[in-house]
Amino acid sequence: MSITVLKGHIVSAPKLGALETLENGYLVLDDGIIQGAFSSLPERFASAPVSDYGDRLILQSFADMHLHAPQYPMLGLGMDLPLLDWLKQYTFRTEAQFQDTDYAREIYRQLAQRLIRSGTTRVVMFSSIHTDATLILMEELERAGVTGYVGKVNMDRNGAPGSYQETTEESKRETLRFLEAAADFSRVKPILTPRFTPTCTDELMAWLGQTARERGLYVQSHLSENKQEIAWVRELHPDCVEYWETYDKFGLFSDHTVMAHCVYSSAREREAMKRRNVLVAHCPDSNINICSGFVPLQIMLEEGLWVALGSDIAGGAELPMNRVITAAIRMSKAKRIESEWAQDFLTVIEGYYLGTTAGARYFGAGAGFAPGDPLHAIVVDDAALPKTRALSLRERLERAIYLMDDRSIVAVYSEGKKVV
């Protein structure tokens, strides 16, 4: 046994709408694995070393369930362009640069550092089409202490032919090379990543579905982000009634598939996601920046869909997940206004759950600070935020979610290890 103890104000969201708070509590770890959270330290742990965080908050760290690593250099750029121009003028050009592995190393090291210092310890991430850059990304994430899934992107049509697109053969071959090399990593795992239906031929989709099945791999992609896209998909697959069926018919819509956006998913599409245990990666800041639309979040949650949050950089311009949580709150309020107050908004406590436990479940974690899980946590010093009256822990959580930045995060634990 290698027992260590963290002391501080422990705040977790074990389920949607619930908050557990322990003032001056003790979080006991054995070799980084949570043994329990206690209001007073049990006698049997009395001799263990204590990291005393005093009046600081010990919060769950964040899970970012959808982001594009090679779009990091275009963060906060091109926001005035409509989606298709944005893709052509910025996105494909930016991603194409990751053929250069030195460039990839530099950018991905920056990104991994920025993620961990913002308190994001788990990700489900798109890379570019480049196998070597993708492996570099995995290295840099592991080095920084970020865990999760990374996918080399597959796109063999409707990209930028000549500069940023693969042939079907290349896409298959490079995917196999990626999967083989990715086996060397322990904390970051590969995920299959057809960019979205319009950029993948039927042959490639079928091969990816078969590969997922044969190797037991998870899949990530995009679904029903905007109306033009949906119309385009319908043209490409006249045999499918709805967008999700274009994935489903190739075996790419099953347990733990991550589908980003789902802004315009119908009741039937949502029902299919629920039945298949597909995770909806809701990306609120991206949805507003590129004018996609308002997700019916309240309805999805009431229906019991599995929803978590994604920064979706660089459609999203906010990498820190506390800002993505407030974006989700704000967008739920926009939906409330648009629906003439028919739909309720997301509360801060619900937002904290969506940004933590809801995503952590994807990686096999339990609810909140569950015993048996490796610790994923951040320690927040809110003393530099505006001085105010004495606040409850619930209020301090709210203020931290709205106002904190990387300067407020004084320690980060990932997979049981202190990484910041």
Add this chain to the structure above:
Amino acid sequence: MSITVLKGHIVSAPKLGALETLENGYLVLDDGIIQGAFSSLPERFASAPVSDYGDRLILQSFADMHLHAPQYPMLGLGMDLPLLDWLKQYTFRTEAQFQDTDYAREIYRQLAQRLIRSGTTRVVMFSSIHTDATLILMEELERAGVTGYVGKVNMDRNGAPGSYQETTEESKRETLRFLEAAADFSRVKPILTPRFTPTCTDELMAWLGQTARERGLYVQSHLSENKQEIAWVRELHPDCVEYWETYDKFGLFSDHTVMAHCVYSSAREREAMKRRNVLVAHCPDSNINICSGFVPLQIMLEEGLWVALGSDIAGGAELPMNRVITAAIRMSKAKRIESEWAQDFLTVIEGYYLGTTAGARYFGAGAGFAPGDPLHAIVVDDAALPKTRALSLRERLERAIYLMDDRSIVAVYSEGKKVV
């Protein structure tokens, strides 16, 4: 003559939708007064000392046209509450604390520092009902280098009787005391501040209107923020067809009146604002946080209304005006979605104009870096932002507006003086 020169990339927005950029340009000052911006330094200034900001951006500083100073301690709190509960549970309790002048000194010093370090050099601001705290606020703003207008709040009904409300007599007497003491300040001036129609009796409103006229004072208040409020005002003033008329009939709706929000202003109300040269302080983050609604910003701008931006803390949770600009952009996109793409969104360049020149005009300043104006500027170092390809100055402005924080702002000039 006391000539000084600033060298750097000069970026200004002289009118809505226009951007002026000078790469490696020279901004020449005489005792802090702008003489001109030049692509090469004119011979006659060749011997003047140069502050060389190298590859940094020299931008216009920001004007925050609506914010509540005594709500700073509740920034990022109470965001889950409906407006009236939020007022009762947080706002009035928080503002009431400013009876304590030591507390006021501490909070207002923090706020003034935070404003100037975020690049806000001009404000039109609500204080609380307390005269002494209001004078302390003015002192601290002047000390930090923030200029503008500050108003002691008037409210003699519908506040929190016993803890946070005045009698009509107190309100008049304290307003006169405030105006007399405020004459001692040079860079911060008084403004009359009926909180809003529901909190002021007819007698008080009439007296404020008369005082404004007699002393040539400007007025600030709130207008048409949400539907319940509008219905309430209608009950209180059955003789008025629209909300604005409740101010107008007392002489409180005239040139340079600042009206915050105007979310539900009708075409007729907007026409009255245009006719009277009333400034609309659009507060996008507040409008979404407390679910007020979507401002028809595009329509207001097309109609030629005078619109500028306000953080409206603490209904707004973002004090830095670059974040208020991006909130305005995002809210204009929400309006676009809600209007089924009938209304266009605000571009970054337009947002920069609304956060700078449009507000600066209130204080008598010209467009952009206009010769004859005292310099109001910030110097932005964007080298720590994500590394990317070479960007145009327009792109660097966009990225700075989306991503910068106080760490990016390496110098601030206010009224011709370097204050950071």
